[in-house]
Amino acid sequence: MERQQWPGCSSISFRHLPLAAALATIADCGFDEIDLGALPGVCDHVPYELTDPAVDEVAAQVRRSGLAVRSVNGDIGDLNRPLDAEARRERDAHLQRLLRLSSACGARALVLPCGASSHDPVAGFEADLDLVASELARAVRAAAEHGLAIWVEAPHLYRLCWNSDLAAQLVARLDPAIGLVLDTSHIAASGGDPAAFAHRFAGRITHVHLRDATPDYINCSIGNGDIDFPAVLTSLRATGYQGGAALELETRDITDDERPAAAVKAAQYIAAL
Numbered sequence: 001m002e003r004q005q006w007p008g009c010s011s012i013s014f015r016h017l018p019l020a021a022a023l024a025t026i027a028d029c030g031f032d033e034i035d036l037g038a039l040p041g042v043c044d045h046v047p048y049e050l051t052d053p054a055v056d057e058v059a060a061q062v063r064r065s066g067l068a069v070r071s072v073n074g075d076i077g078d079l080n081r082p083l084d085a086e087a088r089r090e091r092d093a094h095l096q097r098l099l100r101l102s103s104a105c106g107a108r109a110l111v112l113p114c115g116a117s118s119h120d121p122v123a124g125f126e127a128d129l130d131l132v133a134s135e136l137a138r139a140v141r142a143a144a145e146h147g148l149a150i151w152v153e154a155p156h157l158y159r160l161c162w163n164s165d166l167a168a169q170l171v172a173r174l175d176p177a178i179g180l181v182l183d184t185s186h187i188a189a190s191g192g193d194p195a196a197f198a199h200r201f202a203g204r205i206t207h208v209h210l211r212d213a214t215p216d217y218i219n220c221s222i223g224n225g226d227i228d229f230p231a232v233l234t235s236l237r238a239t240g241y242q243g244g245a246a247l248e249l250e251t252r253d254i255t256d257d258e259r260p261a262a263a264v265k266a267a268q269y270i271a272a273l
Contacts, residue, residue, distance in 0.1 A: 008035060008247070009249075010248040011034055012043045016259075023062065024065065029263050029264050031263075033070055035069070035248070046072070052097070055104065069105040071151060072105065075113055076095050079136065099142060099143055099146045099148055103147065109207070110143060111207070112153075114167065115132050115159045116160055125169070132160065133173035137175050140175055140177050140178060150179070151180065152180060155183075155190055157189045164192040179204070179207065182236075183248070184209065185218040185219075185220070186213075188214075188215075189215060189217055189218045194227060195231040202240070202241075223266075249262065249263055
C-alpha cells in the first residue's frame with residue numbers, strides 16, 4: 001500500500017502525550033501529515049494562554065518532527081457570546097497568535113468551532129447564528145493577511161450547531177470563503193448521515209475528520225461504531241471532493257498503549273477504500 005494514500009492524523013489522537021512525543025509517535029506510525037490540536041480541555045498541545053514564545057516553541061517542535069500540517073484545530077472562545085472592548089482585544093490577540101502559529105507550521109487553514117460548548121443560545125438561535133457568522137467573517141479577514149483559510153467544524157455534537165440542520169442554517173450565513181469540515185462522528189452521533197451530508201454540502205467541504213460513532217457518542221475507534229465509511233468516501237468522490245482527511249481518534253474503547261497500532265489499522269482501512 002502506497003504511503004501517500006494514507007489520511008493524515010490529528011495530534012488529538014495522541015492527546016495523552018506531550019506534543020513532541022505525540023508528533024514522534026505519529027511519524028513512527030508512518031503518517032506524513034497532521035492536524036494540530038489546539039483545543040484546551042480536549043488537547044493541550046497548544047496552550048490556550050498562547051504567548052509569542054509559546055507560538056515559536058510549538059512551531060519549532062512541529063518543524064523538527066518533519067510532519068506536514070494541513071490545519072490547526074483551534075478555539076478563540078464562544079463565538080455566539082457578545083464581547084466588551086477588553087474581551088474583543090483578547091480574542092483578536094489570541095486569533096492573531098493562532099494564525100501566526102498556523103502560518104509558521106505551514107498549515108493551510110485554522111479550524112474554528114461553530115459556537116459555544118452548549119446547545120442553548122445566548123440571545124436566540126437566529127441572533128446567535130448571525131453572531132457566529134460575523135465572528136468567522138472577521139477571522140477570514142485576519143487570516144487573509146497570513147495567506148490562510150478559515151474552516152469551521154459544523155455540526156459539532158457538543159456545540160451550538162450540534163446537528164446537520166443547524167449547521168445548514170450557519171452555512172447559509174457564511175462567507176463562501178469559509179470552508180466546512182465534515183466530521184463523520186459528530187454528524188452520525190447527532191442523528192445525521194455523513195454520506196448524505198457530503199452530498200448536501202458538496203462544494204463547501206474543505207476537510208474531513210474521520211472517527212466512528214454511535215447515537216450521542218463520538219468516541220469510537222473506526223469499525224467499532226455505526227458509520228458506513230465506504231459510503232462516506234463514495235459520496236465524497238461522487239461530489240468531486242479534492243480535499244484531505246485526517247484520523248481524529250479521540251477514542252475511549254482502547255488503551256493508550258494500543259493507540260499507535262489502532263491508528264495504523266485505521267489508516268490502512270481508509271486507504272484501502
